[in-house]
Amino acid sequence: MAGPPLIIWEREVEQLLLYAELVPRLEDALGKFSRRDNAEVIQPVRTTVALQKHNGFLGVMPTYMENDGLLCAKFVCFYKRELGSALPATQATVVLLNPQYGNVEAVMDGDVITGMRTAAVSAVSAKLLMRPDAEVLAILGTGKQALSHYNVFTEMFSFKEVRVWSHRKEGIERFRQSVSGPVTMCVSVEEAVTGADVIVTVTRCTEPVLFGRWVKPGAHVAAVGACRPNWREVDDVLMKEAVVYVDSRDGAMTESGDVILSGVEVFAELGDVINGTKPAHREKTTVFKSLGMAVEDAVSAKLVLDKWKHRGK
Numbered sequence: 232m233a234g235p236p237l238i239i240w241e242r243e244v245e246q247l248l249l250y251a252e253l254v255p256r257l258e259d260a261l262g263k264f265s266r267r268d269n270a271e272v273i274q275p276v277r278t279t280v281a282l283q284k285h286n287g288f289l290g291v292m293p294t295y296m297e298n299d300g301l302l303c304a305k306f307v308c309f310y311k312r313e314l315g316s317a318l319p320a321t322q323a324t325v326v327l328l329n330p331q332y333g334n335v336e337a338v339m340d341g342d343v344i345t346g347m348r349t350a351a352v353s354a355v356s357a358k359l360l361m362r363p364d365a366e367v368l369a370i371l372g373t374g375k376q377a378l379s380h381y382n383v384f385t386e387m388f389s390f391k392e393v394r395v396w397s398h399r400k401e402g403i404e405r406f407r408q409s410v411s412g413p414v415t416m417c418v419s420v421e422e423a424v425t426g427a428d429v430i431v432t433v434t435r436c437t438e439p440v441l442f443g444r445w446v447k448p449g450a451h452v453a454a455v456g457a458c459r460p461n462w463r464e465v466d467d468v469l470m471k472e473a474v475v476y477v478d479s480r481d482g483a484m485t486e487s488g489d490v491i492l493s494g495v496e497v498f499a500e501l502g503d504v505i506n507g508t509k510p511a512h513r514e515k516t517t518v519f520k521s522l523g524m525a526v527e528d529a530v531s532a533k534l535v536l537d538k539w540k541h542r543g544k
């Protein structure tokens with residue numbers, strides 16, 4: 232008989248996950264996903280159940296990575312909140328199962344995993360797609376994802392300036408106090424993104440907040456919010472001017488309003504670039520549209536579990 236599952240909560244996950252260890256595992260997982268080999272990865276598009284009364288959705292995100300012996304599912308609730316609401320936009324739990332017997336081995340907090348793996352994948356997109364001389368990073372939004380993106384982008388790259396915009400002044404002030412490095416606080420999106428080399432959009436917007444007319448040619452945009460087919464974060468002009476990369480083509484064609492409603496053609500998955508089957512157009516304006524994938528959660532959770540088992544050794 233299997234023992235009871237391990238329960239690993241937020242503070243422990245926070246202590247165990249490090250970007251330096253997470254990033255290479257995510258790159259490997261993105262590459263495996265894009266090879267479409269069922270022995271490596273089975274990952275259907277996320278199933279979503281509408282929580283109409285609460286203006287939200289439950290997303291169920293399973294994956295099986297046979298060669299890695301990994302069976303995992305994340306449950307993530309995400310909401311369209313009122314402007315200024317203090318309630319979280321997402322809440323998540325990750326479950327690791329034994330693929331041979333089907334028992335649950337570990338249940339862990341999914342919020343830190345979601346924050347860190349999403350930001351780390353955006354950083355991978357920048358590593359592959361931004362111009363090598365990039366100096367200015369602009370972050371739109373000041374919530375959980377904004378913070379994790381700030382942390383990994385400043386750990387992996389040396390930007391001369393990091394600009395931050397939020398629709399609320401208090402949001403920017405809170406953000407400035409929670410980060411260790413300098414930030415330039417911007418009063419408008421236009422001010423934040425004009426001349427920026429890399430732009431990260433991490434808002435709860437459901438209408439475009441970033442407009443192509445403000446984006447410098449050759450900039451790289453990691454568009455992380457707007458994960459429903461009728462939600463937008465960036466406008467048609469930007470989508471049509473850019474070479475568009477995604478985490479999952481099927482995911483983007485099912486869930487991304489920015490892709491579906493602009494009618495653009497997806498050029499490649501990040502995994503295709505990692506595998507060397509599609510080029511990285513660093514010289515052009517690029518958009519990485521992120522929806523989030525179960526393989527990212529699975530390899531993150533496995534890293535947490537392995538480190539939990541070896542802690543103190």
Ligand SMILES: NC(=O)C1=CN([C@@H]2O[C@H](COP(=O)(O)OP(=O)(O)OC[C@H]3O[C@@H](n4cnc5c(N)ncnc54)[C@H](O)[C@@H]3O)[C@@H](O)[C@H]2O)C=CC1
Pocket residue numbers: 309314315318319320321345349372373374375376377397398399402433434435436437440455456457458521522523524
């Ligand atoms: N692609 C992916 O893998 C993932 C995407 N997400 C998405 O990322 C976005 C940010 O998530 P969190 O940082 O956790 O949320 P959060 O609630 O912590 O922060 C959201 C930010 O958006 C701002 N905001 C809210 N409404 C706005 C509006 N109408 N216009 C402009 N700004 C607005 C808030 O002031 C806040 O700064 C959400 O859309 C979420 O669904 C979250 C997890 C994973």
Ligand SMILES: O=C([O-])C1=[NH+]CCC1
Pocket residue numbers: 290307309321323345458522523524
């Ligand atoms: O992958 C993920 O966890 C999510 N994507 C959009 C909301 C949550």
